[in-house]
Amino acid sequence: MKTIRTTLAAATAVAASLLITACAAPDEGSTGGGAPDASTSVKAQGLDAHAAGLLPAAIKQAGVVKVASGVSFPPMEYFDTDNKTVLGFDADLGKALGEVLGVKFDFQNTNFDGIIGGLTAHRYDLGLTSMIDKPERQTQVDFVDYLNSGxxxxxxxxxxxxxxxxxxxxxxxxxxxxxxxxxxxxxxxxxxxxxxxxxxxxxxxxxxxxxxxxxxxxxxxxxxxxxxxxxxxxxxxxxxxxxVPAKPFGTLPVGIAVPKDSTGLRDAVAAALKVLQDNGTYSDLLAKWNLTDQALTGAPINSGK
Missing domain, CATH: 3.40.190.10 (Periplasmic binding protein-like II)
Incomplete structure (x- = not known):
């Protein structure tokens, strides 16, 4: 769990108030105009035998994927008013991926700078936290890319x-x-x-x-x-x-980080993501969180250059 020191309590409170009062669209070109409704349920997914069959035996047995996430990055991941429930695009995506794979994605709040180290030490199974897929990170983890961003x-x-x-x-x-x-x-x-x-x-x-x-x-x-x-x-x-007075500095892929030696989990997540793309859930989630312009086709591995 991420340790929020007492000296940061005021910062957290301010950020929380911003999150709660007006969950709004990050997509400036969106014509929707309204704030995303975080309470809108993600449609239930059926188990996909092919994708689930790629999971490592240990994760199948545990029934849980331990997810490292820096939960202060709206609209991707942030806490609800109870300071426990994780909301956001990544939270919704994790729930849907888990249902396709027949496991639960358990989000664990973690300092961003400790996520890759936690993955390589196998304290977590994967990182779902809006991490840019960059070549220097690919030396330690693999990425299943799922969005574009600048x-x-x-x-x-x-x-x-x-x-x-x-x-x-x-x-x-x-x-x-x-x-x-x-x-x-x-x-x-x-x-x-x-x-x-x-x-x-x-x-x-x-x-x-x-x-x-x-x-x-x-x-x-x-x-x-x-x-x-x-x-x-x-x-x-x-x-x-x-x-925001400046245009984005280029477009980069955002990826789900997986330890280098967890190729089975990596491939299972990629297969599950493709299922969600094929059945329309991925598009629905993008629309819910006003991220349609950030859509990425397929589930490429380590596409960051």
Whole structure:
């Protein structure tokens, strides 16, 4: 379980209030206009014998897949008002995948920077947590890719510092979730800054996305760098407080991370994902969470380049 220290309690409370009051669409091009209804049930799935047959014997026997997830990343994964129930696209997808495979996907809240280590140590069976499939991560885990996303940055409403492109982050205080894609991209931007004779990004790695948002809101950061999935969601939840002034920095695949030596589980998850795509459930979930523009065809393995 992720340890939320007492000093972060205020950040968590603020983030929770944002999540609960207006669950909104991250897809800025959506014409739906309304907030996704997290209470809408995912249609029940039948067991698929082929996909379930690929599962490792130990997981079949246990009946549970231990899922590592950083549960502060709406609309992908976040806590309901009881601070126990996990909601979001990934939670719905995990439930449906589990039914296809005949097992339960048990989400365990984990610091993002500890997920890959937890997978390689087999404390968890897989990571379902909006993790970008990148070649450097592929050396430790395999990815079953299931979405596309880009990276951008969030600023306070009105953009007082006039930040509109990557180079504007040079020398700026930028909050990121530790070990996340935003963290890695901040390092890449810093290299470009220094090559241009500018100061590097003054990066502030924090335990979770909620803490990064709170750092921006409290004035301790000039921007938050993260996947556009969650940043646009924050804007639509609280349009009077935040805005995303920059276009995404390219499109990257988002993958379900599986230990390198768990090829049976990897292939089972890929097969189950294809079942959900074929029967329309995947499209239904994308529509529910306003992620239709982030759809990915098939279930490619390690497609990140």
């Amino acid at each position: 990276v951008s940055f969030l600023v306070v409403k009105g953009n007082p510092d006039g930040l509109t492109q990557q180079s504007d982050l040079c020398g700026r205080k930028v909050a990121v979730e530790k070990a996340s894609t935003g963290d890695l991209v901040a390092d890449d931007i810093s290299k470009d800054c220094q090559a241009a004779g500018k100061k590097p990004v003054d990066k502030s790695p924090l335990p979770d996305q909620a803490s990064a948002i709170q750092a921006l809101q409290s004035g301790r950061a000039d921007a938050v760098l993260a996947l556009d999935l969650t940043l646009a969601y924050n804007v639509k939840q609280n349009p009077d407080s935040f805005e």
